[in-house]
Amino acid sequence: MSTDALRELYQEVILDHSKKPRNFREIDNASHDAKGHNPLCGDRLSLYVVVEDGVIRDMSFKGAGCAISTASASMMTEVLKGKTQAEAEALFESFHGVVTGKTDADEDALGKLAVFAGVRDYPVRVKCATLAWHTLNAALAEKEEAVSTE
Amino acid sequence: MTAPGNTEVVARSSASNRAFDVDRIRGEFPGLHQDIKGKPLVYLDNAASSQKPQQVIDAISDFYAHDYSNIHRGVHELSERATKAYESARLKVQAFMGAASEREIVFVRGTTEGINLVADSFGRANVGEGDEVLITTMEHHSNIVPWQMLCERNGASLKVVPINDRGELEMEEFKKLLGSKTKIVAVGHVSNALGTINPIRTIIELAHAQGTPVLIDGAQAAPHVAIDVRELDCDFYTISAHKMFGPSGMGALYAKESLLEKMPPYQGGGDMILSVSFEKTTYNRLPFRFEAGTPNIAGAVGFGATIDYLNGIGMDRIAAYEEELLDYGTNALRDVPGLRIVGEASHKASVISFVLDGIHPHDIGTILDQEGIAVRTGHHCAQPVMDRFGVAATARASLALYNTREDIDRLVEGLATVREVFS
CATH class of the missing domain: 3.40.640.10 (Type I PLP-dependent aspartate aminotransferase-like (Major domain))
Known part of the structure; x- marks a missing residue:
């Protein structure tokens, strides 16, 4: 039954984060921010980051998107708080490898982000899972233009 | 109207005397007869592009x-x-x-x-x-x-x-x-x-x-x-x-x-x-x-x-068949809990665009695909329309002459699966 296959993608934790996104707010005094856009499905998000001494102290987002992109943004904001910029970049690299199917999910490296491993079977949805991360890259690089997945 | 136009009208109306045989029509489209994700294909993305008959x-x-x-x-x-x-x-x-x-x-x-x-x-x-x-x-x-x-x-x-x-x-x-x-x-x-x-x-x-x-x-x-x-x-x-x-x-x-x-x-x-x-x-x-x-x-x-x-086949017969199918599909989708049809003009053809409460169209599209059902999700190259209705995207089922009531029923079942996954 293909509902099982769908559960690989739409895991409980993903559905939970998509319905009740964490850190879903603006930050007035963010040190970094950026906007991300996926023209394919119309997803838009704004990301706010507070970096102090190279460490991500706070991170939040606002916007509207599909379950995968919303959950990905929500979990990213949770996971990266307290991490250094370098750790954030390394995590994105691992995450990207897993959702694109280039590397196997390594629970140690990815932690709870490993629930996104199912995305590898849905190539058109990879951009949904990575939109928040690309937007983070742009925020940290202080890019002015909105990030587009296309 | 001049002569060639009249000839065309006569040709169309003579075709309309025959019954619309959707089974025969379906048989002429090889692309329709395949399994997608282990289920018989239901092709409802005709407004994007259509399948081709063997004759073509x-x-x-x-x-x-x-x-x-x-x-x-x-x-x-x-x-x-x-x-x-x-x-x-x-x-x-x-x-x-x-x-x-x-x-x-x-x-x-x-x-x-x-x-x-x-x-x-x-x-x-x-x-x-x-x-x-x-x-x-x-x-x-x-x-x-x-x-x-x-x-x-x-x-x-x-x-x-x-x-x-x-x-x-x-x-x-x-x-x-x-x-x-x-x-x-x-x-x-x-x-x-x-x-x-x-x-x-x-x-x-x-x-x-x-x-x-x-x-x-x-x-x-x-x-x-x-x-x-x-x-x-x-x-x-x-x-x-x-x-x-x-x-x-x-x-x-x-x-x-x-x-x-x-x-x-x-x-x-x-x-x-x-x-x-x-x-x-x-x-x-x-x-x-x-x-x-x-x-x-x-x-x-x-x-x-x-x-x-x-x-x-005759364009008039195609139009009549599709009008009936659109009515059937519209009524069936209206009964789906939480579904809102976007675009309810009194004169419509072929297209049923919709949104589901709390579920993004992109997720609807992925789940329907797992059920073998092809629909379009997104802005349909008509972003000003999406803005007008205050949505980022819709899911769209679009019908053609080879679609059937069974296709609509499969879509309704597929939407039940969508709701189940998100329940």
């Missing part, structure tokens, strides 16, 4: 196997055969659209190129500083962007007719926006995002009352309803073969000969000229003046075959 596939394949060559200039047998096949396709398109002459049928890559041709050529000669182009909120991007580009180039401005909450044109606003500065009106016959059938007859009459020509984007109408450009009295009407069960990269622009005669060439190259020297080039007669370069010859052959196919 064979016509293209046979042409390449036996009659292929370049057209118009060769003196050899194969070139004669290819030219005959290409030009007889033009005659079929002419009859299908109800045009008075084959000189009024320009072969193009599709509706997008048809609109670009008019915006570039007619626009260059007729739309200048301070002039206006009038379109509507529900246009496909292909009937927005070429006009924006023209306006930017020539210092004209783009005016947009609003739509109401049902997805119908605000005709009082249309009348107000249609002014002495309006040099052309461009409007879709059927909206790809909403399914609305626009009152193009009225639009054409109103525009003509003050001498403004009208272009009709017929991409979504041609597979579903009979077209008669002379009865409509439209100035331009453009269609895509791929939405009509024909090949991709092929379409036709109908343009009134009186307008086409005065329009500057669109692209330059071979076949659109009579003679070339470095001092002066003399352009070819209509419609070849607008067909530079070796065209999509096999595409035209396939286009002709798809028109034969549609005529064999």
